[in-house]
Amino acid sequence: MFAIAATYFFCPTKCPIDPRPLNIKRLYLPFTPWLLSFQSSIQITSPMYPETKKRSEIKTLEIPKRLDIVIGACRFILLFIIVTQFSINWVSGDLIVRKIFGPEVPTGKYKHPCSFDELDNGDLYLAYYGGAGEYASGTVVYGARLNQESSHWSQPRKIAGNPFRSLGNPVVWQGPDGLVWLFYVTRFGDTWSTSRIKVKISRDGAVSWSDSALLTIEPGTMVRAHPIVLQTGEYLLPIYHETGHDTELVGPDTTSFFLRYNPSNKKWSSSKRIRSDHGNLQPAVVQVDDKHLIAYCRRGGGYEPTTEGYLIRSESRDGGHTWGKGGNSSFPNPNSAVDFIKLRSGRLLLLYNDSMNDRTPLTAALSSDNGKTFPHRMNIASGRDSFAYPTVVQTRDGRIHVTFTSQERTQINHAIFNENDLLLKSDNKKL
Incomplete structure (x- = not known):
């Protein structure tokens, strides 16, 4: 051009x-x-x-x-x-933000939330659920691929559906053994508190998928963030239990917890739950060392204006089996999802909305001291729109990729930046 x-x-x-x-x-x-x-x-x-x-x-x-x-x-x-x-x-410096899919893509106006991962062959693969709206009937999960040699995503195709139920919240992730996992929820009633988690597996790099299997039987169990691989080799999948039938309120007994998978015997077990005063959900977790893990969770409560809306933080000192009570961090939260990962450098990266009441701006915060402080911050997207539900992945070339939704959950976006872009920014804020 x-x-x-x-x-x-x-x-x-x-x-x-x-x-x-x-x-x-x-x-x-x-x-x-x-x-x-x-x-x-x-x-x-x-x-x-x-x-x-x-x-x-x-x-x-x-x-x-x-x-x-x-x-x-x-x-x-x-x-x-x-x-x-x-x-x-180009939003600023070397930060790149591009639209992936919008309302023009014929998978239903609603496209939310998006999850993605880098596959072993270098492709990026994403999944989202689409349909007429969040609580619409007949919503299904779609997948799309960005070939490593291409600049254009493939057209989405259906990878999970149910003629009698609505689906939501897909999470796509490739394990160290090459298997690609697709976790998602099936809603059995009118609200998310009736949901259960299902799983599919791909053995050919997300080209084809197995039949679905039920992962949880407790009503209200849902998934949102990537699993992590623990130092023991086990997988830790963040999940949560949502209660109540009010679509505008997350109940105070809503809790976050984790499913632990042993790839040797292929068995799942459950951790203790993270409880907090007003409820919490959608945890994202990192392992600081062998025994120490940190999780940030979306706050509970409603969506009315507040001066007390903060991300919930909890820590485990026994490898993720038990968790301390969730307490307010210094990060604001407008009742919206976050993501949290450990970079190859050992630094911790948090993606969140830097507001108590609005899902804008979408901000990246970097810690070099195992989560004690996050002095380096940069806005990924800002303005009068809603920028929500980030998923962050560091690819093999070291770049950091983030997907998020905007335009009233009708558009999926893809941001790319480098760790050094964040290191050059400092605001001296603590956790």
């Missing part, structure tokens, strides 16, 4: 014309010199003489100086517009 703009900007201000009468107004359009200089064999038609002449037979006429200035100005304006449009993906 820059090459096209440059070609147009620096093309000579001579205009090939037919010596017979021409529509001069059309000839002097600022696009004409560029278009005519772009092809050596272009033909031009006179309104009075419908037959055409080849460029080699056409004389050139020097454009008057005043018109030359006007055309130059038009070129500059066009170049500015092209550069501005091309640069709209």
Whole structure:
């Protein structure tokens, strides 16, 4: 695009014309010199003489100086517009934000939330659930792929559905053995408190999927964030138990906990629950060392304006089996999901909405001291929109990828930045 703009900007201000009468107004359009200089064999038609002449037979006429200035100005304006449009993906510095899918993609207007992972072959694979709305009947899970050699995502295709139930909250993740896991929830009633977690597995890099299996039988159990691999080799899957039937209120007895999977004997077990004063849900977890784990959870309560809305933080000192009571962190939370990972450098990265009442801005915070402080912060997206439900992955090349939704949950976005982009920013805030 820059090459096209440059070609147009620096093309000579001579205009090939037919010596017979021409529509001069059309000839002097600022696009004409560029278009005519772009092809050596272009033909031009006179309104009075419908037959055409080849460029080699056409004389050139020097454009008057005043018109030359006007055309130059038009070129500059066009170049500015092209550069501005091309640069709209760059939010700041090396941060890139692109739309993946919007309302135009025919999987239903609603597209939320999105989860993704990097596969062993370097592809990115994402999943989301789509339909007419959050509580609509017939919502299904869709998957799409970004080939490592492509800049375009594949068209979404259905990877999980149920003709009698609505699905939601997919989580896609590839384990160290190469198996790709798809966790999602099936809603058996009108609200999420009737949900149960199901799972599918792919053995061919998310090309095909197994039949679904029921992972939990307790009503109200749901999934949201990636599993992590513990130092023991076990997998720890963050889940939560949502109670109540009020769609505008997360009940105070809503709790977060974890399912532990042993890949040797293929058995699951459950941790103790994280309890807090107003409830908590959708945990995201990192392992600091062999025994020490930290989890950040979405707060419970409602969506009305508040001055007491904070992310809930809990810690485990026995490898994730038991958890301390969840307490308020210093991070605000508007009753919205977060994500939390450990980077290869050992630093901890938190993605959250830096507001108690609005899902904007979407902010990244980096800790270099095992979660004691998060002095490095950068907004991924900000404005009057809602930027929600981030999923963050560090790919093998070291870059950090984040997906999130916007435009009233009808658009999925993809942000890319580097760890150094965050290290250059500091606000000296603690946890």
